[in-house]
Amino acid sequence: MTTNIRSRRRFLGTVGSASIIGLTGCLSVSSGGDNGGAENYPSNPIQTIIPFSEGGGVDRSVRELQSFFEESIDGQLQLEYRPGGGTQIGQQAVLDANPDCYTVGVASMPAFNFTMITGDADYDLSDFAWIGTKLVDPGVLRKHRDDDRFEDITDVIEYASENPGDLSVSTSGPYNQNVLGLALLQEVTGAEFNIVPYDGGGPSRNALVTREVDLVHANVYNSVNTTDDTEVLAIHAEENNWSELTDNAPTFSDALGFDQEEIPPSGPEVRYAWYTSAEAGDEYSERLSILQESFEESVTSREYEEHLSELSPPQEGKRDFRPPDETEQLAQEKQDQMESHLDTMETVV
Amino acid sequence: MFDNLIQGLGILLSIENLVLISIAVCIGIIAGAIPGFTGTNTVAIALPFTLAMAPETAIVFLAAIYVGANYGGAIPAVLINTPGTAGATATVLDAYPMSQQGKAGQAIGISIAASVFGGLISAIFLVLLINPVAEIAFLFGQPEFFALSMFGIIALASVLGDNIAKGLLSGLFGLLIAAITLDPVTGQRRLDFGFPELYSDLPFIPIIVGLFAISELLYLIKKEKISDKDIDVDSYDNVFEGVRYALKNPFQLLRATSIGTIIGSVPGAGTSVANFISWGEAKRASDHPEQFGKGNPEGVIASEASNNAVTSSSLIPTLVLGIPGSGTTAVMLAALLLHGLQPGPQLMEVFGAEATAIMLSLIAANIVLLFFALAISRYIVRVVLLPTQWLVPIILVLTVIGVYALNSSLFDVWFMILFGVLGFTMREHDYSLIPLVLGVILGPLAEGAFRRSLELSQGDPSILFISSPITIALWILALLALTSKPLKSMIQG
Numbered sequence: 001m002t003t004n005i006r007s008r009r010r011f012l013g014t015v016g017s018a019s020i021i022g023l024t025g026c027l028s029v030s031s032g033g034d035n036g037g038a039e040n041y042p043s044n045p046i047q048t049i050i051p052f053s054e055g056g057g058v059d060r061s062v063r064e065l066q067s068f069f070e071e072s073i074d075g076q077l078q079l080e081y082r083p084g085g086g087t088q089i090g091q092q093a094v095l096d097a098n099p100d101c102y103t104v105g106v107a108s109m110p111a112f113n114f115t116m117i118t119g120d121a122d123y124d125l126s127d128f129a130w131i132g133t134k135l136v137d138p139g140v141l142r143k144h145r146d147d148d149r150f151e152d153i154t155d156v157i158e159y160a161s162e163n164p165g166d167l168s169v170s171t172s173g174p175y176n177q178n179v180l181g182l183a184l185l186q187e188v189t190g191a192e193f194n195i196v197p198y199d200g201g202g203p204s205r206n207a208l209v210t211r212e213v214d215l216v217h218a219n220v221y222n223s224v225n226t227t228d229d230t231e232v233l234a235i236h237a238e239e240n241n242w243s244e245l246t247d248n249a250p251t252f253s254d255a256l257g258f259d260q261e262e263i264p265p266s267g268p269e270v271r272y273a274w275y276t277s278a279e280a281g282d283e284y285s286e287r288l289s290i291l292q293e294s295f296e297e298s299v300t301s302r303e304y305e306e307h308l309s310e311l312s313p314p315q316e317g318k319r320d321f322r323p324p325d326e327t328e329q330l331a332q333e334k335q336d337q338m339e340s341h342l343d344t345m346e347t348v349v
Numbered sequence: 350m351f352d353n354l355i356q357g358l359g360i361l362l363s364i365e366n367l368v369l370i371s372i373a374v375c376i377g378i379i380a381g382a383i384p385g386f387t388g389t390n391t392v393a394i395a396l397p398f399t400l401a402m403a404p405e406t407a408i409v410f411l412a413a414i415y416v417g418a419n420y421g422g423a424i425p426a427v428l429i430n431t432p433g434t435a436g437a438t439a440t441v442l443d444a445y446p447m448s449q450q451g452k453a454g455q456a457i458g459i460s461i462a463a464s465v466f467g468g469l470i471s472a473i474f475l476v477l478l479i480n481p482v483a484e485i486a487f488l489f490g491q492p493e494f495f496a497l498s499m500f501g502i503i504a505l506a507s508v509l510g511d512n513i514a515k516g517l518l519s520g521l522f523g524l525l526i527a528a529i530t531l532d533p534v535t536g537q538r539r540l541d542f543g544f545p546e547l548y549s550d551l552p553f554i555p556i557i558v559g560l561f562a563i564s565e566l567l568y569l570i571k572k573e574k575i576s577d578k579d580i581d582v583d584s585y586d587n588v589f590e591g592v593r594y595a596l597k598n599p600f601q602l603l604r605a606t607s608i609g610t611i612i613g614s615v616p617g618a619g620t621s622v623a624n625f626i627s628w629g630e631a632k633r634a635s636d637h638p639e640q641f642g643k644g645n646p647e648g649v650i651a652s653e654a655s656n657n658a659v660t661s662s663s664l665i666p667t668l669v670l671g672i673p674g675s676g677t678t679a680v681m682l683a684a685l686l687l688h689g690l691q692p693g694p695q696l697m698e699v700f701g702a703e704a705t706a707i708m709l710s711l712i713a714a715n716i717v718l719l720f721f722a723l724a725i726s727r728y729i730v731r732v733v734l735l736p737t738q739w740l741v742p743i744i745l746v747l748t749v750i751g752v753y754a755l756n757s758s759l760f761d762v763w764f765m766i767l768f769g770v771l772g773f774t775m776r777e778h779d780y781s782l783i784p785l786v787l788g789v790i791l792g793p794l795a796e797g798a799f800r801r802s803l804e805l806s807q808g809d810p811s812i813l814f815i816s817s818p819i820t821i822a823l824w825i826l827a828l829l830a831l832t833s834k835p836l837k838s839m840i841q842g
């Protein structure tokens with residue numbers, strides 16, 4: 001297996017060389033050129049637009065899959081970063097590209113949805129053709145391990161109900177899945193937190209490590225590097241399939257005795273899904289099919305799973321493949337969910 | 350620790366690694382020298398190469414690029430009034446006037462010596478004291494960030510120029526520009542005029558390149574070449590004179606290195622803050638503050654030693670806490686994770702030898718930097734003698750390419766030109782550009798920290814001033830910075 005990964009990495013190195021030559025020449029890769037539908041597709045590198053800066057969670061997730069996807073599709077991915085506008089810049093870049101399936105993008109939901117809800121984006125969900133969903137990262141509430149005031153989540157809720165606003169909770173920004181998770185938790189339990197939005201996930205988690213705040217609302221995998229200092233109190237999930245990474249914490253609904261539907265676990269979770277423009281999908285439906293099939297093959301491959309399990313800590317549990325039709329449904333559900341709770345989120349930040 | 354050191358040296362001292370470090374430093378210098386082409390995107394572009402390498406080799410390679418790029422930023426700062434990277438912005442202030450005075454060789458020599466000194470000392474510090482220094486990062490919360498940014502602005506405003514009112518106006522304008530983006534706490538849109546590019550983050554590099562490079566081009570058009578003075582470009586004498594000058598000022602080197610090391614170890618601050626604070630401190634402490642900004646070599650030492658010290662120390666929070674200390678270390682963090690090294694408190698226990706090899710590679714990279722930078726120095730100073738009819742279009746093309754390559758965005762190019770015109774207008778009317786730049790850099794940090802501090806204290810403003818010994822010390826320093834100049838004048842009668 002290691003040898004396979006190595007050889008793929010070597011291959012990737014060669015691909016990287018080609019990409020660098022292109023990038024240092026600062027040539028925007030012109031895609032298309034081949035109007036024959038699926039024949040020889042892909043004959044050019046597939047521009048993969050990441051709507052965040054280098055080094056973030058989405059970048060990492062794309063790079064983790066890159067060599068497997070390239071092997072499945074027998075082509076190359078060329079990564080391009082278009083941060084800004086709360087992912088709107090990157091999304092728009094995919095929609096503005098030649099509609100030939102040589103440009104794909106990664107939607108980080110719900111940031112993706114907020115560009116349409118609060119960001120005045122010039123597009124809506126019908127402008128996207130989905131390739132598939134790759135990853136899920138459920139929401140969690142963490143406390144510092146040295147904080148002995150609370151044994152479990154019920155203690156926290158009890159304290160926050162009796163002392164409204166006394167417990168500070170950091171989130172990665174003013175409008176996102178973490179704020180939604182907390183807003184719904186307040187609505188359902190009557191607890192009241194002092195929600196403090198930070199400038200990104202790293203600073204919000206660091207605020208708990210340094211004990212500037214009492215709690216952080218984050219996600220399982222994006223907060224995994226704080227496990228030495230912090231512990232999970234509860235997880236937003238139907239059942240906790242991530243117990244090893246989450247201190248065997250209970251689900252919110254089990255611990256607090258409410259109905260799953262009152263705080264749907266899909267609200268506070270993050271999902272990464274790949275897409276191209278609907279126009280490209282309509283014009284080159286066979287190319288879209290090749291993208292979709294190769295994506296499914298690579299995400300569901302045993303090699304990719306093994307690669308994720310070799311990471312430290314093992315991360316195979318974040319893989320959650322969903323086909324295009326289910327991804328479309330998920331995107332719509334997420335959109336409806338965020339729209340309907342916008343007022344609730346506004347009241348808490 | 351000793352075992353890790355021996356094993357780390359064993360990993361580093363392979364022919365493969367040493368050759369890779371040399372190549373990486375050269376790539377970094379070249380990329381850093383292109384205005385707008387940051388260390389961050391150079392390291393990101395190189396990342397795919399490293400997937401074929403062993404994890405420790407990969408990080409060593411990327412770290413060496415980072416070191417090279419950070420120095421490379423000084424080359425256009427010295428020669429064409431354009432910081433190649435954001436960390437070299439304060440270098441421009443004294444290095445370019447030196448070039449105009451025919452001292453480009455000396456300025457290059459000083460920048461090499463200061464960069465290598467800052468990077469080397471900070472890297473040795475990193476190897477010896479990574480764990481205790483990481484604790485510093487834990488001491489910085491929101492009130493400390495607010496006090497740090499206020500200290501930065503006050504310290505610089507109090508030492509800049511003769512006309513304090515114009516300096517303050519320029520700084521306030523910078524803060525206003527910083528307020529274009531989303532409200533950091535409520536998420537409300539503010540002054541983006543419907544441009545999605547201005548929605549959440551300002552395109553900072555186009556602002557810097559526009560203010561300095563494009564505005565300078567408008568001046569250069571009127572001249573035949575950058576320097577009218579005779580320059581001896583056929584020998585290394587001037588460069589070595591610069592190196593000797595820097596080494597004769599060990600206290601200044603150490604002060605700048607210490608500032609860079611401390612600021613780099615705090616996540617979120619980075620090179621662009623360190624070089625300004627260091628430059629401001631150097632000017633405040635100097636016997637000839639009036640010469641700063643007019644070609645004082647001490648200013649070049651302050652900026653260059655501090656920004657290269659940041660390259661090493663920003664790895665501290667990256668390795669020990671898993672929190673990147675700068676944009677470039679964010680990419681290196683991704684590389685670590687892709688190679689299966691989980692940064693965090695357990696890194697030194699589980700991957701002690703690999704982590705030590707990474708830190709030792711910074712020392713090696715700085716030594717390589719010294720030789721390579723000196724070797725090419727004689728040739729690069731010739732730039733100042735090029736006729737402007739060639740130089741201006743070349744710089745324009747390079748800046749447009751560099752700024753466009755950041756995000757493949759034409760908006761950034763237009764934004765750069767807009768700030769070029771603004772920079773020219775301000776310079777024509779004797780408004781210093783530096784407070785404006787500092788306002789833009791520190792605005793989001795200061796505002797976010799201010800608002801979050803008040804959220805945390807539920808409206809009690811005392812949290813901003815007396816929440817910890819660090820905030821108290823920073824405010825006292827700010828007060829001293831503000832009052833030292835008038836007090837000195839009073840005492841001197």
